[in-house]
Amino acid sequence: MIQVLISGLFLGGVYALLAVGLSLAFGIMGVLNLAHGSLAVLGAILYKKSLVLYPFSPWLFSVLAAPIFMCLGLILHLTIVAPFRNLSASASVVASLIASLGVALILEDLFVWWQGWEPISTYFSFPIFNFLGLKIPGLRAVLLGTAAVAIGLSTLFLKKTDRGRSMRALAQDKETASLYGIHPGMTSMSALGLAAIMAGLAGIFYSALYPLGPRDGLDLTLKALFIVVAGGMGNLRGPAVAGLFLGLIESFAGFFFTYTSTDTVVYSLLVIYLVIKRGRRHQ
Amino acid sequence: MKIGRVSFLTVILSALVVSAAYFSEGYLGIFIFSLIINGIMAVSFDIPGRSLGLISLGHATFFGMGAYCFGISISQGFTFYPALILSALVSAAGALVITLLLAGLNHGYYSLATLGILIIFQRISQTLESFTGGSAGLYIPETLSNLHCNLLAACLLLATAGCHVLYSRSRWGFYSKETEASEEAAEAIGIPTRKVKTLCLMMSAIPASMAGLLYLARTSYVSPASGFSLTLSITALLASRIVPARGILGPLTGVLLITVAEEVIWTKFEGFNHALFGLILLGAAWYQGLESLEAGFNFIKKGFRARVYFSSDFEKNKESEIRRR
Secondary structure, eight states: OHHHHHHHHHHHHHHHHHHHHHHHHHHHHOOOOTTHHHHHHHHHHHHHHHHHHSOOOHHHHHHHHHHHHHHHHHHHHHHHTGGGTTSOHHHHHHHHHHHHHHHHHHHHHHHHHHHOSSOBOOOOOOOEEEETTEEEEHHHHHHHHHHHHHHHHHHHHHHHSHHHHHHHHHHHOHHHHHHTTOOHHHHHHHHHHHHHHHHHHHHHHHHHHSOBOTTOHHHHHHHHHHHHHHHOSSOSHHHHHHHHHHHHHHHHHHHHSOGGGHHHHHHHHHHHHHHHHHSGGGO | OOHHHHHHHHHHHHHHHHHHHHOOSHHHHHHHHHHHHHHHHHHHHHHHHHHTOOOOTTTHHHHHHHHHHHHHHHHTTOOHHHHHHHHHHHHHHHHHHHHHHHTTOOHHHHHHHHHHHHHHHHHHHHHOHHHHOGGGOEEOOOOSOHHHHHHHHHHHHHHHHHHHHHHHHSHHHHHHHHHHHOHHHHHHTTOOHHHHHHHHHHHHHHHHHHHHHHHHHHHSEEOHHHHSOHHHHHHHHHHHHHSOOSTTHHHHHHHHHHHHHHHHHHHHSTTOHHHHHHHHHHHHHHHHHHHHHHHHHHHHHHHHHHHHHHHHHHHHHHHHHHHHO
16 A cells, blocks of 8 residues: 555656646646647657667756757747737637647647657666665656656746746736736746746656657646646646645555546546636635 | 628528438538538537637537437437437436536636546546447447438537527527626626526537437447547537637538548548647637737727827817917
């Protein structure tokens, strides 16, 4: 049972990383970016392709890939956020939702064309630690630690830097933030860049733990979106905790029920949560 | 509705019904049938989409529910019409439960929850192998001739289109518009917003489940991937958004374009069908953005004219005042 708990925590760490990026985009720009999971799949594919050139560790590759994902985030901003800035709030949410779905579908086919249907796995052997009689897989533990560090650094960035403060101000009140000289376009662009980096990291780490299909992007996005909704938008602590919980729920559902019913249990719980917490009376 | 638009609409609907009757066999028969099914899905999707601003990414849930209810009833030994009535009732009850569950959600949350429900139903249909055939899908014997299936589907499309028009022009249609604009304000003036949402979503769910039922009757096969298909929801979304026309003309014209495009994409660009759909979605969204830019530009132009008008008026008033003094 404790082994299941540990396994769930490790999976939850990756989900948390994925959801934290999405929370930034959702909280600051109000964009339901359905292409977020596709960026994670792209991270996994890039990592796998790079291993042919040089045996990078996931950590080194994460650092090297960060600027690429930053640029991708900026391109994504120009595609799914910037064209709709003149629409009303609700219309822009719908328009960016449709546009990001379009981007996700395009990326899915491109991934299949580039990589084939074969699942992406970058697993490599790593020592297993024994702690109080429990077997702790070293790779998972180190990846969980790295995810925690990445989330911690993002929190520090949001709290201590000018750009981070601008992002938080924009998330709280767009008009007032603009009055104080914060440029909404540039700030939301950098928020989406940061979100893309987080998605890329999550994809790299996920593929080191589990195989990831080229069409799994939307599935990952949906899980991340539910985590964000459950944990709260615009802050990083809530989604991080909710991500850990999702990992635990998945692990325990797989342990108590069949492996195929895991998704049913997870999505049912998430829909129930959504209905209870985000119904109009409770907003 | 202008006369031109009405006549265009009549031509489209009559052409669909006549071609459904004439071309029931072969490739053309299947194409006409899929055109009508896509039409039902798009028009039913458009009812809450246009009046309440709710985008259901899981609209195919109702389609799959209708198909599976019908398939299970037939495999349990029912004949066509009792199975039709039973599955219509069961899927309507299921749709009511889902609708009541989701009626409290707005915009993004609603889209997200419907997508979640679609995945839940997909996984359940994969898990309950003894009833649904699992991932391999469900086969049923032929219960109705192709001609009858096409005609029933055409009648369903006409009924759905009629419901769309009647609803948007009825008291409830105006209530929906008011609810979309501001739920609090609508409640303050005595509109039962929950009832309005439930009615509107039910009007969208029932035709979709009937479409699923007819789809299975015609093709004799449904699987979790084809019944609870995200692509089907996206097709409906695309068809209802791609043509910026008011009323049901938008989704109907959109369906014509999308179904033809779908055929070309499936046959000529195999392996890139999702990507091409994605491009069309992106184009539709950008078009909306461009429209808003144009509206913004017009607004600035109008504002500028008004300012010029007011300033010239002010100058004139000032001059006349000076003269009077």
